[in-house]
Amino acid sequence: MNxxxxxxxxxxxxxxxxxxxxxxxxxxxxxxxxxxxLYGQGKFSEAVAAYEKMIQSGTVSPAIYFNLGNAYFxxxxxxxxxxxxxxxxxxxxxxxxxxxNLQFIRARVQGPTVSPAPWQRWFAALTVNEWAMLTxxxxxxxxxxxxxxxxxxxxxxxxxxxxxxxxxxxxVCGGCMGAAWSGESTKTAxxxxxxxxxxxxxxxxAPTGVTVHDGAELTVLDTKNDWLQVRVDNQRVGWLKRxxxxxxxxA
Amino acid sequence: xRKLLRHGIQWLNPGANPLWFGLFFALVSPAFAVTFTASLxxxxxxxxxxxxxxxxxxxxxxxxxxxxxxDGLQAVSGLSSSTRxxxxxxxxxxxxxxxxALEPVxxxxxxxxxxxxxVNGQVMSSQPLTLRVAAVDPSTMPPAEYADxxxxxxxxxxxxxxxxxxxxxxxxxxxxxxxxxxxxxxQQFSPEGSGLTFGPLVQGQRYSRRVGNANFxxxxxxxxxxxxxxxxxxxxxxxxxxxLNNRDLMESIWGDSSRPVQAPxxxxxxxxxxxxxxxxxVPPGFTGAVGSYxxxxxxxxxxxxxGDPITLxxxxxxxxxxxxxxxxxxxGWDNFKAYPPTAKVNATDQxxxxxxxxFEEIVTPQNSDIKALPAIAFSFFDPEQKKYRTLTQPAxxxxxxxxxxxxxxxxAGTTPAENPKPTADVIPIRQHLGMVAPLKPPLxxxxxxxxxQGVPVFALLSxxxxxxxxxxxxxNPRLRRRRQVAQLVREGLEELRSLASQNKSDEFFATLFxxxxxxxxxxxxxxxxxxxxxxxxxxxxxxxxxxxxxxxLHELFQTCNxxxxxxxxxxxxxxxxxxxxxNVLNELRELTV
Numbered sequence: 001m002n003x004x005x006x007x008x009x010x011x012x013x014x015x016x017x018x019x020x021x022x023x024x025x026x027x028x029x030x031x032x033x034x035x036x037x038l039y040g041q042g043k044f045s046e047a048v049a050a051y052e053k054m055i056q057s058g059t060v061s062p063a064i065y066f067n068l069g070n071a072y073f074x075x076x077x078x079x080x081x082x083x084x085x086x087x088x089x090x091x092x093x094x095x096x097x098x099x100x101n102l103q104f105i106r107a108r109v110q111g112p113t114v115s116p117a118p119w120q121r122w123f124a125a126l127t128v129n130e131w132a133m134l135t136x137x138x139x140x141x142x143x144x145x146x147x148x149x150x151x152x153x154x155x156x157x158x159x160x161x162x163x164x165x166x167x168x169x170x171x172v173c174g175g176c177m178g179a180a181w182s183g184e185s186t187k188t189a190x191x192x193x194x195x196x197x198x199x200x201x202x203x204x205x206a207p208t209g210v211t212v213h214d215g216a217e218l219t220v221l222d223t224k225n226d227w228l229q230v231r232v233d234n235q236r237v238g239w240l241k242r243x244x245x246x247x248x249x250x251a
Numbered sequence: 252x253r254k255l256l257r258h259g260i261q262w263l264n265p266g267a268n269p270l271w272f273g274l275f276f277a278l279v280s281p282a283f284a285v286t287f288t289a290s291l292x293x294x295x296x297x298x299x300x301x302x303x304x305x306x307x308x309x310x311x312x313x314x315x316x317x318x319x320x321x322d323g324l325q326a327v328s329g330l331s332s333s334t335r336x337x338x339x340x341x342x343x344x345x346x347x348x349x350x351x352a353l354e355p356v357x358x359x360x361x362x363x364x365x366x367x368x369x370v371n372g373q374v375m376s377s378q379p380l381t382l383r384v385a386a387v388d389p390s391t392m393p394p395a396e397y398a399d400x401x402x403x404x405x406x407x408x409x410x411x412x413x414x415x416x417x418x419x420x421x422x423x424x425x426x427x428x429x430x431x432x433x434x435x436x437x438q439q440f441s442p443e444g445s446g447l448t449f450g451p452l453v454q455g456q457r458y459s460r461r462v463g464n465a466n467f468x469x470x471x472x473x474x475x476x477x478x479x480x481x482x483x484x485x486x487x488x489x490x491x492x493x494x495l496n497n498r499d500l501m502e503s504i505w506g507d508s509s510r511p512v513q514a515p516x517x518x519x520x521x522x523x524x525x526x527x528x529x530x531x532x533v534p535p536g537f538t539g540a541v542g543s544y545x546x547x548x549x550x551x552x553x554x555x556x557x558g559d560p561i562t563l564x565x566x567x568x569x570x571x572x573x574x575x576x577x578x579x580x581x582x583g584w585d586n587f588k589a590y591p592p593t594a595k596v597n598a599t600d601q602x603x604x605x606x607x608x609x610f611e612e613i614v615t616p617q618n619s620d621i622k623a624l625p626a627i628a629f630s631f632f633d634p635e636q637k638k639y640r641t642l643t644q645p646a647x648x649x650x651x652x653x654x655x656x657x658x659x660x661x662x663a664g665t666t667p668a669e670n671p672k673p674t675a676d677v678i679p680i681r682q683h684l685g686m687v688a689p690l691k692p693p694l695x696x697x698x699x700x701x702x703x704q705g706v707p708v709f710a711l712l713s714x715x716x717x718x719x720x721x722x723x724x725x726x727n728p729r730l731r732r733r734r735q736v737a738q739l740v741r742e743g744l745e746e747l748r749s750l751a752s753q754n755k756s757d758e759f760f761a762t763l764f765x766x767x768x769x770x771x772x773x774x775x776x777x778x779x780x781x782x783x784x785x786x787x788x789x790x791x792x793x794x795x796x797x798x799x800x801x802x803x804l805h806e807l808f809q810t811c812n813x814x815x816x817x818x819x820x821x822x823x824x825x826x827x828x829x830x831x832x833x834n835v836l837n838e839l840r841e842l843t844v
């Protein structure tokens with residue numbers, strides 16, 4: 001294959017990929033628009049199905065989760081709405097609209113629910129990926145300063161401050177990334193039934209203690225078969241059936 | 252004081268006129284947080300049995316105890332007192348306990364009303380106590396033939412038909428015949444049974460009983476049993492033992508020949524019929540509580556600005572599984588923001604089924620239109636009455652003033668972004684798709700990202716190694732010269748090939764000579780200019796260099812010398828010298844001198 005033929009093949013391939021990606025983007029956008037149209041017509045259940053289909057196809061976007069949350073809320077499903085807005089919040093943690101809707105819906109949840117601790121809210125201000133990028137940048141700056149000193153020992157005094165700052169920033173950002181990752185690894189059960197009785201044990205026959213309601217967010221402590229052990233509040237722990245909740249990442 | 256006590260006990264007999272029943276003490280403890288509780292060692296007994304009433308003062312000694320009325324009960328012992336120090340890491344206090352044995356005169360539910368006492372000049376009252384007295388049931392009494400046994404276990408269940416989640420106090424009585432002088436602690440046993448939960452085993456006061464024609468001392472061990480499912484549930488058979496009449500030191504000294512006896516303590520499987528809670532007429536807010544309860548609700552302050560916190564305290568008191576009581580249904584609280592409640596169980600008996608559970612919840616009214624705290628209802632199933640009951644606290648009037656925007660309390664550590672302004676509805680949907688990305692694991696789980704972070708680490712390691720080698724070279728002149736000469740030789744050989752091809756004989760041999768000088772100088776640690784052919788015999792031969800190499804070196808030096816006199820040689824001849832030189836220089840480099 002001569003160089004000219006080789007170049008033509010590469011260009012053709014690039015053009016094909018660009019067209020394919022463009023076509024896919026148009027498809028996704030059209031699906032999104034049609035789901036929005038269903039929402040606008042008040043067909044919230046159909047809109048929910050359309051948004052869910054987009055997510056199941058492996059495409060995620062804060063806008064899809066945001067609209068899905070609204071559609072769930074309008075169809076009276078507080079728990080699923082909260083779960084969707086939490087997904088949107090994971091992608092864009094500083095979006096004021098997402099936070100406003102989440103707060104609006106949470107205010108309508110009856111009964112006990114677990115609120116994230118202030119430190120968890122602080123770490124959640126950035127996504128895990130953002131913390132990872134910050135850590136990487138700090139690490140590169142730190143190690144670049146260290147490499148520079150190897151080649152130019154005379155610059156050691158000038159670079160010392162950068163070296164310290166880079167090291168501290170790497171450790172702090174790395175710690176925050178770890179904490180955020182740990183927080184995201186925590187599972188939260190969001191109740192999707194209007195009334196869900198919390199049992200004292202993972203048995204149907206076990207006596208029920210408290211009843212939680214649609215939208216209650218409870219920290220998952222353990223799982224056993226089809227049961228989840230949840231923390232209802234600081235005093236109470238109980239078991240809920242898996243089918244009564246959806247699981248979300250993060251506290 | 253003894254006289255006063257006797258007088259008091261006489262008054263305890265039913266039918267006597269209420270008189271002052273006083274206890275006077277010379278010393279009064281300093282004023283701390285004093286608590287006064289009254290308790291019975293058992294809450295359920297059979298007619299003819301005794302129960303011990305304990306009055307416990309934690310923190311100070313009482314100066315008087317007023318008007319204890321024991322309707323339906325008679326005192327069968329004198330009042331005894333004890334004092335103990337309770338030391339915890341946080342505090343220490345003195346606990347004064349007064350006990351008296353009472354015996355019921357008839358069966359039924361007896362209530363001991365609140366008992367008042369004067370402590371530190373202040374009058375304190377205990378909570379009322381309930382005692383269930385069952386009529387003599389032959390099944391609860393051991394048969395007369397058990398009089399032959401020195402010790403045995405007898406289990407008494409107040410009832411065998413229960414509801415799910417209804418606690419029941421079972422008593423495991425260890426009977427010890429009067430000729431038993433001494434016992435070792437009975438082997439620890441813990442009752443078990445599928446579908447049943449068992450509380451802690453609590454040892455009560457000993458009392459006397461007659462079985463057949465023998466007198467026995469009874470050691471009661473009580474436990475609260477709560478069924479968690481319906482159906483026929485069983486308390487497993489028990490097989491324990493107790494050592495009787497073990498010899499003590501004095502008996503060993505006096506040569507008592509009696510031998511200790513190990514007596515079995517066994518009980519058969521005991522079945523309980525557990526019914527599910529009725530499904531009819533279940534109150535809407537029922538959360539599973541079973542027992543008999545009362546409810547007290549307090550809320551304050553009741554004159555607030557919208558957004559101000561109000562503390563709501565709900566106390567559920569009574570008999571039942573206190574731990575499993577859940578906060579009453581909170582419907583109708585849409586206009587309030589409620590914070591997660593705290594709950595505290597305060598059991599007044601050691602079995603944990605009498606006492607109270609207090610919920611404390613902070614609620615904030617969200618607007619000034621609110622006129623009252625909603626009514627609070629608590630429902631439970633009463634197994635005695637076999638029906639659901641609902642306790643209701645009516646709505647509490649509230650005065651809620653509108654908040655002045657300038658004076659809204661700010662929550663520390665929060666920003667407007669963290670607490671967006673409340674809206675009347677959700678913010679409408681997004682019309683633009685915006686950023687779209689396939690679902691991917693986070694960066695820290697992606698190999699490429701982790702590998703990328705290895706690049707600066709690798710660069711640092713490489714630069715450190717490079718610097719170390721450079722420093723090593725700077726501190727080792729021979730090594731530095733060896734490397735310089737090796738570089739010089741590599742370049743020189745290339746130059747020789749070039750000169751040979753150009754047939755530049757003079758420059759060729761001058762270069763060749765210089766390369767020989769440099770390599771030999773480096774090997775012998777001499778200046779290159781000091782190297783001549785004579786060095787071969789003077790320096791190399793004594794060091795045992797092979798003859799072949801010496802001959803080759805001689806040949807090369809002589810070729811250089813000859814070339815000065817007969818410089819014209821062909822390119823082929825010059826090129827043929829280069830491999831010879833290369834071989835000699837390689838051998839020289841490997842030479843250890």
